[in-house]
Amino acid sequence: MSFGFTGTAFDYVALKGPNYGVARVSVDGVVRGTADLYSSAFTYQQKVFSVAGLGDTTHTALIEWTGSKNASATATRINLDALDIIGTPVAVTDAGAPLTTCDASDAWRATNATVTLSATDDTGVKATYYRLDTGAVTTYTAPFAVSAEGTTTIAFWSVDYSGNAEATSTATVRIDKHAPTTTDNAPLVWQTLSPVDVTLVGADALSGPAGTYFSLDGAFPQLYTLPVSVSGEGTHTIAYWSTDAAGNVETSKTATVRIDTAAPVTTDDLPRVPWLREPVSVTLTTSETVSGLAALYYSADGAEATTYAAPVAFSGDGTHTIAYRAVDRAGNAEATTTLTFHLDSTAPVTTDDAPQTWQTTAPVPVTLSPVDPTSGPAATHYMVDGGDIQLYTLPVSVSGEGTHTIA
The missing domain is CATH 2.60.40.10 (Immunoglobulins)
Known part of the structure; x- marks a missing residue:
């Protein structure tokens, strides 16, 4: 309630009891304090609050319910028994709504x-x-x-x-009590081209995303504005998260980008000679240090390609081929290497036309005829009567009485 008066002081008189609470007292819009109307027993006409020292002019006082109470009180009600005014009561004009x-x-x-x-x-x-x-x-x-x-x-x-x-x-x-959610489009498989651009998209259904941040390979975090450009051979990690307008911070997520732009390199141990004289086994060795070897294929003598697992054996006189190539886990395929080699494990056969009977004239020419159906004769050597070994180029001329031996 409010009341007006012209004067310098007043006393607020009220009933105190166990079910009364606390009232607030204001004068001219200024809170002067509170009055506790609690008492363990009902007591009447109690002075519960006093205001003094006011200017001798017209004042408006207000006594209000606060809804608060003493801890021992059972309710918060307030009341007014009387006002003892040092001055003259005046009517209060209500200026309008609260x-x-x-x-x-x-x-x-x-x-x-x-x-x-x-x-x-x-x-x-x-x-x-x-x-x-x-x-x-x-x-x-x-x-x-x-x-x-x-x-x-x-x-x-x-x-x-x-x-x-x-x-x-x-x-x-x-x-907004929930953090935003960020997604990425990082490829799940090895990439053979570089750089790889990864797009991050932050979403928040309530307050909306405020910003998305990322760190590439452990570097200092950055504000995401454009797709993250990832380059360089090997495995890369993007850590990322978003914040929303309410201040919620998403738990960091990671995306992995794997890049391998180079094909494997395969070598072989085949001797680089025109002809081989013995059966041979060819060992293939592949170097692939980034994504790893997926498969090594070979074809022997034009057969269907198969996966290499052990040295490839070749036997049989004649011409042979081996073709091979490797593929890594990123899909990089090595250019096919094709090798042709020759195998001749059979010695040539040489014949002669030496007469089988005694000859009456000298010298006697003896022709040597080598035959090799595979690699062909390379050279023919001979010696007469255990003498020096000589390269055969013309028929051997044998002279002198007696028996002679051509080896």
């Missing part, structure tokens, strides 16, 4: 909001009311919590003891 303010912020937040409503009125605020969205109207008694995610609209107003009702005002509370 004015209620709300401390809610409409900025996005990640936690529940506690909202306080404060109302003032020259004749006293009888009650303040509020409603959350389309919910029920609630009498305001103390700060209240808003916990629902999303946007909550608070409607609020007050009425005074003169019956003036304030026009409804609104405030907005925005809550």
